[in-house]
Amino acid sequence: MNKPELISKVAEKSGLSKKDAEKAVNAFIETVIESLKSDNSVQLIGFGSFQVKQRAAREARHPKTGETLKIAAANVPSFKAGQRLKEAVK
Known part of the structure; x- marks a missing residue:
């Protein structure tokens, strides 16, 4: 599964639009990256x-x-x- 497929599945399972699901997935990824950068x-x-x-x-x-x-x-x-x-x- 690639990122666009993940976004589609998140949208489908959560009832969000694809645009909102994409924002949620991107926010999750960015949050994990920022946390790891700061050694958390x-x-x-x-x-x-x-x-x-x-x-x-x-x-x-x-x-x-x-x-x-x-x-x-x-x-x-x-x-x-x-x-x-x-x-x-x-």
Whole structure:
């Protein structure tokens, strides 16, 4: 499912117009991004949680040349599924 399909489903299930559903989906995405930028996690009980994790610096190899590269440490977004979501997917 892509974003336009998600917006259509949200509109259908909530009774909102597609324009209002799009605003709601975009607002949700922006809110999650802003929260993660400010180092806060977002927890949706039953669905899951979004958080920022630190990835340690590491060494890797260039596949063509075999040259060793250093990859810097980075903050990366992470999602952990909640119990209800896990059970629904089983």
